[in-house]
Amino acid sequence: xxxxxxxxxxxxxxxxxxxxxxxxxxxxxxxxxxxxxxxxxxxxxxxxxxxxxxxxxxxxxxxxxxxxxxxxxxxxxxxxxxxxxxxxxxxxxxxxxxxxxxxxxxxxxxxxxxxxxxxxxxxxxxxxxxxxxxxxxxxxxxxxxxxxxxxxxxxxxxxxxxxxxxxxxxxxxxxxxxxxxxxxxxxxxxxxxxxxxxxxxxxxxxxxxxxxxxxxxxxxxxxxxxxxxxxxxxxxxxxxxxxxxxxxxxxxxxxxxxxxxxxxxxxxxxxxxxxxxxxxxxxxxxxxxxxxxxxxxxxxxxxxxxxxxxxxxxxxxxxxxxxxx
Amino acid sequence: xxxxxxxxxxxxxxxxxxxxxxxxxxxxxxxxxxxxxxxxxxxxxxxxxxxxxxxxxxxxxxxxxxxxxxxxxxxxxxxxxxxxxxxxxxxxxxxxxxxxxxxxxxxxxxxxxxxxxxxxxxxxxxxxxxxxxxxxxxxxxxxxxxxxxxxxxxxxxxxxxxxxxxxxxxxxxxxxxxxxxxxxxxxxxxxxxxxxxxxxxxxxxxxxxxxxxxxxxxxxxxxxxxxxxxxxxxxxxxxxxxxxxxxxxxxxxxxxxxxxxxxxxxxxxxxxxxxxxxxxxxxxxxxxxxxxxxxxxxxxxxxxxxxxxxxxxxxxxxxxxxxxxxxxxxxxxxxxxxxxxxxxxxxxxxxxxxxxxxxxxxxxxxxxxxxxxxxxxxxxxxxxxxxxxxxxxxxxxxxxxxxxxxxxxxxxxxxxxxxxxxxxxxxxxxxxxxxxxxxxxxxx
Numbered sequence: 001x002x003x004x005x006x007x008x009x010x011x012x013x014x015x016x017x018x019x020x021x022x023x024x025x026x027x028x029x030x031x032x033x034x035x036x037x038x039x040x041x042x043x044x045x046x047x048x049x050x051x052x053x054x055x056x057x058x059x060x061x062x063x064x065x066x067x068x069x070x071x072x073x074x075x076x077x078x079x080x081x082x083x084x085x086x087x088x089x090x091x092x093x094x095x096x097x098x099x100x101x102x103x104x105x106x107x108x109x110x111x112x113x114x115x116x117x118x119x120x121x122x123x124x125x126x127x128x129x130x131x132x133x134x135x136x137x138x139x140x141x142x143x144x145x146x147x148x149x150x151x152x153x154x155x156x157x158x159x160x161x162x163x164x165x166x167x168x169x170x171x172x173x174x175x176x177x178x179x180x181x182x183x184x185x186x187x188x189x190x191x192x193x194x195x196x197x198x199x200x201x202x203x204x205x206x207x208x209x210x211x212x213x214x215x216x217x218x219x220x221x222x223x224x225x226x227x228x229x230x231x232x233x234x235x236x237x238x239x240x241x242x243x244x245x246x247x248x249x250x251x252x253x254x255x256x257x258x259x260x261x262x263x264x265x266x267x268x269x270x271x272x273x274x275x276x277x278x279x280x281x282x283x284x285x286x287x288x289x290x291x292x293x294x295x296x297x298x299x300x301x302x303x304x305x306x307x308x309x310x311x312x313x314x315x316x317x318x319x320x321x322x323x324x325x
Numbered sequence: 326x327x328x329x330x331x332x333x334x335x336x337x338x339x340x341x342x343x344x345x346x347x348x349x350x351x352x353x354x355x356x357x358x359x360x361x362x363x364x365x366x367x368x369x370x371x372x373x374x375x376x377x378x379x380x381x382x383x384x385x386x387x388x389x390x391x392x393x394x395x396x397x398x399x400x401x402x403x404x405x406x407x408x409x410x411x412x413x414x415x416x417x418x419x420x421x422x423x424x425x426x427x428x429x430x431x432x433x434x435x436x437x438x439x440x441x442x443x444x445x446x447x448x449x450x451x452x453x454x455x456x457x458x459x460x461x462x463x464x465x466x467x468x469x470x471x472x473x474x475x476x477x478x479x480x481x482x483x484x485x486x487x488x489x490x491x492x493x494x495x496x497x498x499x500x501x502x503x504x505x506x507x508x509x510x511x512x513x514x515x516x517x518x519x520x521x522x523x524x525x526x527x528x529x530x531x532x533x534x535x536x537x538x539x540x541x542x543x544x545x546x547x548x549x550x551x552x553x554x555x556x557x558x559x560x561x562x563x564x565x566x567x568x569x570x571x572x573x574x575x576x577x578x579x580x581x582x583x584x585x586x587x588x589x590x591x592x593x594x595x596x597x598x599x600x601x602x603x604x605x606x607x608x609x610x611x612x613x614x615x616x617x618x619x620x621x622x623x624x625x626x627x628x629x630x631x632x633x634x635x636x637x638x639x640x641x642x643x644x645x646x647x648x649x650x651x652x653x654x655x656x657x658x659x660x661x662x663x664x665x666x667x668x669x670x671x672x673x674x675x676x677x678x679x680x681x682x683x684x685x686x687x688x689x690x691x692x693x694x695x696x697x698x699x700x701x702x703x704x705x706x707x708x709x710x711x712x713x714x715x716x717x718x719x720x721x722x723x724x725x726x727x728x729x730x731x732x733x734x735x736x737x738x739x740x741x742x743x744x745x746x747x748x749x750x751x752x753x754x755x756x757x758x759x760x761x762x763x764x765x766x767x768x769x
Contacts, residue, residue: 007654007688008412008667010753012739014499014660015689018746023699118697213704267700267713317731318708319568319581
């Protein structure tokens with residue numbers, strides 16, 4: 001008998017070549033339009049916020065993994081994405097320690113305490129934001145006026161974020177707000193949520209690369225739209241139009257980037273659709289009747305908690321049929 | 326027709342515009358394994374005996390198992406344990422070819438008697454690459470042709486056959502043997518259809534090919550004239566496998582461990598097997614040689630070769646003057662469904678469709694990273710399982726939980742491991758779980 005000379009392993013003997021690095025790189029690429037729009041409308045301070053948050057996130061992950069003796073995995077890019085996303089959901093006028101603190105909490109509490117990538121139940125960037133929101137509410141509601149391009153006038157229609165205006169002054173204030181303003185970003189907002197167009201570009205890229213599927217974004221947006229439409233039909237004096245709700249606030253950033261974060265959302269098609277519907281409906285409930293202005297982050301956190309349950313809904317296995325001849 | 330999950334792969338048509346088959350010279354020795362999918366076989370000859378090509382040299386434990394036919398004329402030198410293509414070891418009949426042999430041919434052709442044809446097919450020792458629990462010569466028979474002695478132990482043969490599927494789709498990405506065989510042997514394929522139709526009594530005959538495959542006009546017309554429905558199936562792996570192809574064409578889902586589609590009145594066979602059936606019915610011995618795809622990307626080889634059954638892989642390498650140096654992995658039967666062999670003296674049999682050589686650089690390595698629940702495997706699983714959960718359960722020894730999640734429905738196509746962004750050995754863990762459960766059952 002000759003001694004074995006070749007590698008043996010079980011099939012398959014091929015791999016698609018996909019990796020976490022590629023996946024996260026493409027996600028960062030998809031976030032670029034939003035980052036660019038943030039810089040265009042809010043200037044260099046927006047980039048500074050994103051950079052502070054991103055660097056802190058990566059650094060925190062590095063130090064944490066070093067401290068508890070784990071393999072250093074900052075190279076896979078997941079901490080970077082958490083940092084960038086956190087930066088995008090903050091406003092550009094914040095003291096420097098806000099993004100730093102938020103990113104630290106996002107990584108440590110939102111991710112590493114649960115065991116790191118894939119084990120954390122909640123979207124870590126939203127956890128960081130929620131911590132800041134609960135602790136420093138006054139600072140976070142400091143919305144600067146954008147410096148809009150595309151022949152739009154700053155503050156022409158709104159000088160406060162659209163949803164805050166709606167909450168404070170009622171439907172009359174926003175009823176003749178042109179959708180172009182919301183779509184392109186001529187309203188005060190967070191860095192990454194200002195320009196709907198930029199988010200759509202990034203989302204389309206993710207869909208094209210099949211990094212996300214249509215299930216969560218579509219069911220999220222569609223359910224919110226339908227929910228808002230029902231109440232607008234009942235009482236147009238009190239409730240804003242559904243399209244206004246879709247185009248304002250975190251809705252699209254949430255639907256394309258925050259809600260479908262890998263590991264925190266369900267993986268089966270029916271689970272993802274229910275998750276999206278849950279996100280959409282809870283968002284609208286908070287927006288219409290809640291004390292908070294923006295419902296998206298809380299909707300996502302709540303549905304994140306429901307993910308293990310939704311994961312139990314699976315399609316019927318092929319060949320799982322009752323009658324056997 | 327339902328939407329199919331799986332992975333799309335580019336059609337590899339450019340690779341066989343003008344397929345050619347290279348005949349390998351007779352090797353110094355051939356090794357015919359005495360063990361097959363249908364168990365071990367009892368040799369009918371002893372060392373030292375002279376055998377003729379086409380002579381029956383071993384028989385199976387059950388009388389409906391295909392017999393074993395010597396592929397060369399020569400002397401049986403010994404019967405010794407020998408490695409097989411599945412990575413196991415079993416007794417092998419070593420034959421040293423003596424001289425140039427002429428394969429036997431029957432003269433009383435064409436055979437009109439159906440029973441006689443069936444006997445030839447049965448004696449022809451036809452084996453398939455696709456695993457089927459029923460030997461082909463039995464699967465093909467309509468109930469009237471099944472000897473009544475078989476019925477009690479094989480009740481599935483009592484069902485009458487409504488559909489016959491001739492599968493021209495290759496089993497997995499990277500393999501193009503069947504596509505080339507259609508091109509090379511279209512006349513013979515047409516000739517096989519009446520034989521198959523008569524044997525099965527099927528009312529519907531499907532011919533499945535990949536979408537985009539250009540059938541030659543003459544061939545397409547001949548198929549149409551013989552009443553065959555040509556179905557162009559998506560270029561989605563693993564559509565060519567029985568649990569997916571049969572539901573796709575007939576709508577009949579196959580339950581877990583149901584033992585194939587024959588009991589539901591469907592006979593599935595691939596084009597290579599159909600050609601062998603035709604050869605047997607036309608008086609040839611189909612099991613003497615076998616056409617295999619031989620691929621070595623590093624040396625630019627991607628070709629079809631015809632070898633005597635039992636030719637060792639090392640002899641094929643020698644023929645192409647390839648050295649063992651730098652060779653890291655030898656794949657028997659493809660990158661997704663095949664086995665990695667640990668040595669080169671493994672015989673090529675009819676159950677072989679391809680030999681792929683990989684160098685160190687081309688090897689895929691898997692890692693023990695934790696799952697991050699991205700759901701790519703769930704998205705692609707053709708059986709609609711949750712490979713993420715299954716692999717985790719198997720990894721942590723929760724085999725009962727895995728079984729409750731339909732572990733045994735997995736057809737081990739390997740897509741989950743292929744798409745996993747963290748390189749987890751998904752299907753490997755699933756297979757491990759199945760083996761553990763089966764081992765415990767065996768003990769009990």
